[in-house]
Amino acid sequence: MTPAIAVAGLGLRYPGRGGHQALSEVSFEIPSPSIVGLLGRNGAGKTTLLRILTGQGFASTGSVRVFGSPPLERDAVLRRMVLIREDQTYPDLKIEQALAAAALFHPNWDAALAATLLDAYELPVRRSIKKLSRGMRAALGIVLGLAAHAEVTLLDEPVAGLDAVVRDMFYQHLLADYTAHPRCIVLSTHLIDEVADLLERVLVIDHGRLVIDALTDDLRGNAVTVTGRTADVDRFVADRATLSRRALGARTTVVMAGRLDQRDRQLAEHLHLDVDYLTLQQLAMHAVDSAAGATLIPTGAS
């Protein structure tokens, strides 16, 4: 089946003297339906990638296909997509006018969902968007992003500026809406562990390169922290790939790639070691070291 998004050899060097290489050799495919996390540190290239996917930016090399067609200047393709960005600027409009414009643009616009979400986030529809707080603007982005019901829904840092209660509401709305209307949703966020349970697939970008492209279930439990007396930890991790090491007095914590089997668990107990699987956030952080990233990618994951 044609993937919702197919990116091959994508590269972008921003123009200008000493122009920054924001993306290098990025290739991946995302099927539909799926919810994918686009993860990476500040400046990794996430927004740049999302802009190129929606034809708002130009790649220097490589290709992008959305449902098999290049999105650039193809209205029919662009109408199947929505991109909501944290730094989204809106024309001088009231909320209700922005919603009316979105309803005209997006063929699957769900007015009932928009009304429900506006109510849930307590957004004043007659207020000018310029006069909204940062959190209210983010909530408006969520309303526009979800109610568009676009086949490719790209949400760039949708929860930035939202408090914990509203973030939790968003995760529930996202999951309920995705369950009712399965589609391709790409979510970029720094709050990885908050969304970990929602994500089916994870793309991690570092310095413009894709360092992990894996199913969340394959990735989860792919590395372990081992803490205990230094000599015991060393014995436990001997012959295993280790990703990092931190010593504090007589105790050491090592992050070790791989899963634990029954014998590992017995040995850990015998040596009085604390062992814990890394969270998705910790895995992603380790993955930004390219050597570690290679170790963390599950065998057989594309």
Ligand SMILES: Nc1ncnc2c1ncn2[C@@H]1O[C@H](COP(=O)(O)OP(=O)(O)OP(=O)(O)O)[C@@H](O)[C@H]1O
């Ligand atoms: N218009 C531009 N001209 C030159 N460099 C740019 C431009 N836009 C972005 N960059 C650079 O490209 C790199 C990637 O930026 P991008 O905004 O894609 O990162 P990001 O992963 O979305 O970061 P964040 O998580 O901080 O939002 C950064 O080094 C940034 O400074």
